[in-house]
Amino acid sequence: MSNLFTKPFLLLVEDSDEDFTAFMRFSSEFILEHPVTRCRNGEEALEFLKDVSDKLGCNIYQTTQLPALIILDLNLPGTDGREVLTCIIENPQWQQIPTIIFSSSADPRDIQFCYEHGAKSYILKPIDLNQLKKNIQVFWEYWFNVVILPNYQNL
Template identity: 45%
Template sequence: MSALSLKPILVVEDSVEDFTALGRAFRKHALPNPILRCEDGDQALEYLQGYGKRPGWPQQLPAFVLLDLNMPGTDGRAVLAVLKQDPQLQSIPVIIFSTSTNSRDIEECYRLGANSYLTKPIDYAVLEEKTRLLVSYWLNTSELPLLG
């Protein structure tokens, strides 16, 4: 197992229910990586812009970020924009994971630099399949940058 595959997966999600279901789906597919949850955009930026500086936060950057769009406070669009403009963070893959199927949201996210856009399924079996594909593609198939 490569060191890259053990980097944390950052999930930026304000919904406890969505995070719990996602965590269950990741466990079903035996994701070896630790999952780090940030409950809002501000917390995500605090971790990403200051990783390794706060006790309890991982000492390395995540393999990828799974980012919800619609959160209170700093929303996913703002987090995405900051990440993709920061030279130290811009090569981290950011996968938008949102209930929105609005074409304007999708276009804006890609314009801001999203690496992928997935809609949150209502059906748990579909969530499991999307999670399996996420793990397979981003951790086992694609070549990711060696950051942090």
């Protein structure tokens, strides 16, 4: 049985369809090699991580894996990104996943909170589409072509 997540993939937690569409459009040259899974809110993201973690614990073939990266919007309906980030850092299995904040908030308190709670990067969503495209492409280049990510199948 083939699993969708045999390649390193990223989890994008984004409620805005417009932001998700822009991210995917500007990521088109990268997503074949590194698929993107979307969750629309914090509850869905935490449930997804829990389901993957549970499958890792009982899957002898290890065809399931945790995301290589989590991209997290802060301003989500219901359980917001701050709460999700706190849950990630409190879970020993999830806290090893680099979590990158991708938010329209430039509030210094949000930025400080995120770094204090385990975020590895904080990327501001610019309003300018050309800058957004550049930021997304630099993100992909850095996280998948420069950084060496852990292999979560062996955890």
